[in-house]
Amino acid sequence: MPAHVVIAGCALAGLLLAGPAWAADPAGEGLFVANCSACHQRNGQGIPQAFPALAGDKLVQDDPKRIVAVLLNGRGGMPAFKTQLIDEQIAAVASYVRGAWGNHADPVPAGLVAAARTEAAAPVADRGLQAH
Amino acid sequence: MAEALPKPVPRLLSSPSRRQFLYRLGAIGGVGAVMAGLEAFGMSVASAQTAPPALTGSGAGKRVVIIGAGVGGMTAAYELSKLGYQCQIIEARSFAGGRCQTARAGFSLTELGGEAQHCTFDDGQYINHGPWRIPFNHQSTLHYTKEFGVPLEVMVNDNDASYVLFEGGSGPLAGQPVRKAQVAADMRGHTAELLAKAVRGNRLDVPLSAEDQEVFVSYLVREGYLSSRDLSYSGADGRGYDLWPGALTEPGPGRLSTPFPMADVLHSKAWRTLRSVAGFSQQRTMFQPVGGMDRIAAGFAAKVGHMIQYGTVVERIDQDDHGVDVAWVHAAGQRGTTKANYCVCTIPLSVLRHIEAALPDATKQAMSAVAYQPVGKIGLQMKRRFWEEDHFIFGGHVYTDNEDIGSLSLPSWDWQGAKGTVLGYYQFDAAAIKVSAMTPAERAEFATAFGQKVFPQYRENVEKSFSVAWHRVQYNMGGWAEWDEEGRRTAYPVLCQPAGRIYLAGEHLSYLTGWQAGAIESAWLQIAKLHHQASA
Ligand SMILES: Cc1cc2nc3c(=O)[nH]c(=O)nc-3n(C[C@H](O)[C@H](O)[C@H](O)COP(=O)(O)OP(=O)(O)OC[C@H]3O[C@@H](n4cnc5c(N)ncnc54)[C@H](O)[C@@H]3O)c2cc1C
Numbered sequence: 001m002p003a004h005v006v007i008a009g010c011a012l013a014g015l016l017l018a019g020p021a022w023a024a025d026p027a028g029e030g031l032f033v034a035n036c037s038a039c040h041q042r043n044g045q046g047i048p049q050a051f052p053a054l055a056g057d058k059l060v061q062d063d064p065k066r067i068v069a070v071l072l073n074g075r076g077g078m079p080a081f082k083t084q085l086i087d088e089q090i091a092a093v094a095s096y097v098r099g100a101w102g103n104h105a106d107p108v109p110a111g112l113v114a115a116a117r118t119e120a121a122a123p124v125a126d127r128g129l130q131a132h
Numbered sequence: 133m134a135e136a137l138p139k140p141v142p143r144l145l146s147s148p149s150r151r152q153f154l155y156r157l158g159a160i161g162g163v164g165a166v167m168a169g170l171e172a173f174g175m176s177v178a179s180a181q182t183a184p185p186a187l188t189g190s191g192a193g194k195r196v197v198i199i200g201a202g203v204g205g206m207t208a209a210y211e212l213s214k215l216g217y218q219c220q221i222i223e224a225r226s227f228a229g230g231r232c233q234t235a236r237a238g239f240s241l242t243e244l245g246g247e248a249q250h251c252t253f254d255d256g257q258y259i260n261h262g263p264w265r266i267p268f269n270h271q272s273t274l275h276y277t278k279e280f281g282v283p284l285e286v287m288v289n290d291n292d293a294s295y296v297l298f299e300g301g302s303g304p305l306a307g308q309p310v311r312k313a314q315v316a317a318d319m320r321g322h323t324a325e326l327l328a329k330a331v332r333g334n335r336l337d338v339p340l341s342a343e344d345q346e347v348f349v350s351y352l353v354r355e356g357y358l359s360s361r362d363l364s365y366s367g368a369d370g371r372g373y374d375l376w377p378g379a380l381t382e383p384g385p386g387r388l389s390t391p392f393p394m395a396d397v398l399h400s401k402a403w404r405t406l407r408s409v410a411g412f413s414q415q416r417t418m419f420q421p422v423g424g425m426d427r428i429a430a431g432f433a434a435k436v437g438h439m440i441q442y443g444t445v446v447e448r449i450d451q452d453d454h455g456v457d458v459a460w461v462h463a464a465g466q467r468g469t470t471k472a473n474y475c476v477c478t479i480p481l482s483v484l485r486h487i488e489a490a491l492p493d494a495t496k497q498a499m500s501a502v503a504y505q506p507v508g509k510i511g512l513q514m515k516r517r518f519w520e521e522d523h524f525i526f527g528g529h530v531y532t533d534n535e536d537i538g539s540l541s542l543p544s545w546d547w548q549g550a551k552g553t554v555l556g557y558y559q560f561d562a563a564a565i566k567v568s569a570m571t572p573a574e575r576a577e578f579a580t581a582f583g584q585k586v587f588p589q590y591r592e593n594v595e596k597s598f599s600v601a602w603h604r605v606q607y608n609m610g611g612w613a614e615w616d617e618e619g620r621r622t623a624y625p626v627l628c629q630p631a632g633r634i635y636l637a638g639e640h641l642s643y644l645t646g647w648q649a650g651a652i653e654s655a656w657l658q659i660a661k662l663h664h665q666a667s668a
Pocket of ligand 1: 637
């Protein structure tokens with residue numbers, strides 16, 4: 001399913017050229033705005049009792065495996081992105097979050113995402129033309 | 133757990149033609165094939181769920197607190213109170229139904245992090261922004277529509293006359309609205325022609341006798357509307373006319389439309405809308421309640437409404453060997469605790485995760501193994517039904533490869549009425565997240581811009597809109613539970629087990645996630661277990 005192509009095809013192209021510079025990485029920021037800001041808000045402050053703040057968040061700046069696991073598999077109201085974003089995009093958005101709004105943690109290499117996937121980039125379940 | 137349940141009667145089996153079919157299947161493949169055949173119809177005795185469990189005994193003198201007045205919670209309350217249990221439902225919202233809701237004038241919704249939306253549709257206009265259809269094989273949902281006398285009407289879930297708009301392909305059809313019947317007729321006709329000619333010309337290595345090959349060709353001729361003379365496809369009346377047939381000599385016989393070349397259809401990718409049959413949950417006959425899906429909620433509420441404590445948010449669930457304590461806060465600020473012998477908790481797992489509950493660690497752990505589906509819908513009230521009046525499309529869906537739209541749907545109610553409300557988009561996953569970051573006004577504009585590509589009359593007719601992004605809706609935090617294989621294997625069975633005196637129920641505890649039938653049937657199975665435990 002070409003969702004990731006539609007959502008961030010150009011962002012990805014940017015990423016490959018830009019290299020792993022965190023905080024100012026425009027690809028990561030674009031991915032965050034499209035895929036995360038509806039819930040965690042543009043400023044990473046979240047919504048109390050609903051969407052956790054990512055600014056200053058412990059998990060976000062902890063061992064990168066943790067944020068990658070949350071992004072791949074989701075958890076409750078946090079959607080799973082494993083079928084929506086490819087490894088480079090997950091690494092880019094995680095790196096952005098780890099360096100934005102005063103967060104200070106190293107960027108996440110795409111290889112770490114690949115290693116964390118329990119299964120190969122699973123295709124989106126074939127939902128057919130209509131679902132639910 | 134299964135022994136406490138009655139064996140549902142596989143009703144459809146009584147049809148003689150199906151029985152004959154199964155007998156024949158048995159003759160060829162033995163009992164295993166018969167069972168597999170039954171499974172294919174979804175009718176194995178073990179999986180059929182057509183009526184509530186026939187429970188005997190009494191629950192008199194025992195109290196059950198039910199959390200959530202969605203379809204799942206109200207099912208539990210209704211059936212348990214029939215057995216004599218004293219039930220109380222605690223519901224955060226000010227109305228019954230949970231996700232089973234319909235937006236019409238007076239309905240309001242403020243998404244988490246969003247601006248308040250107040251629906252101002254005209255009288256009689258509505259959008260089912262949550263559940264909207266009931267497949268014929270959801271006998272559990274249909275059990276209650278019948279029991280509560282909720283009138284149904286057919287929902288047009290497939291419409292040959294509707295448009296397909298695929299923008300991602302190439303060639304002359306890309307980006308053009310094309311009637312679905314034309315795509316279907318041409319793709320199948322061209323395919324049948326290729327195949328029939330190959331079989332006739334012995335160019336396929338098929339495991340069919342010469343005799344069977346001829347039967348196969350006959351099938352292809354019928355399926356593809358081929359000429360039996362030269363096996364060519366040159367159109368079919370089902371793909372429509374350039375001039376409709378009529379009276380006298382002009383228009384007289386009319387003028388048939390001309391097929392698109394196979395390459396054009398292939399390159400357009402519009403063939404992606406075609407499949408041999410619709411998936412099991414999308415087949416005809418599809419129903420909807422007359423007047424809006426919330427008529428089902430109203431049907432339940434007429435029976436159990438007096439048990440519901442509205443506007444009351446559960447904050448904490450405790451239990452010990454004797455009972456359950458549910459602590460809540462009312463919208464007015466007042467706090468309290470409801471005590472009961474048992475608890476049926478239907479709070480979505482995305483929400484329950486954040487409530488302090490006396491559940492075993494394994495249960496809490498299991499709750500984090502499922503993520504909820506982001507999903508968005510928008511209703512657009514139209515000044516007139518131009519899709520009917522100008523395009524002769526009555527209900528059904530416009531298909532597109534634009535994932536940010538998903539699909540656009542035309543109402544299956546109030547045919548030929550003055551106005552109508554269109555579903556402007558229905559998207560999932562990253563597309564739903566992206567669109568949900570827009571304001572309601574931006575979403576309406578986004579939906580309008582797409583609709584305009586399909587119908588030139590779209591924009592000038594959009595009057596009012598109402599949108600929802602379920603992943604931003606308080607007390608739901610997602611459209612429905614989206615289990616992956618790993619979660620189904622490890623976490624799901626844990627959650628299905630009663631945790632002391634607490635029974636979890638809701639669509640998330642079913643293989644019918646995202647369907648009301650899942651909520652109802654999980655409640656049926658859990659109350660059977662509860663009654664078993666309470667009667668021990
Ligand atoms: C967009 C969309 C389309 C759908 N399409 C269809 C369809 O076509 N056909 C179909 O059959 N189904 C469809 N469904 C699925 C269907 O709506 C659900 O499966 C079903 O309504 C779920 O019922 P439930 O009782 O499990 O949960 P809910 O209806 O969510 O009930 C849970 C209740 O718990 C309450 N609650 C939550 N937290 C608390 C708290 N802390 N304290 C007290 N109360 C609380 C909530 O307010 C809610 O009323 C669709 C759903 C969506 C979102």
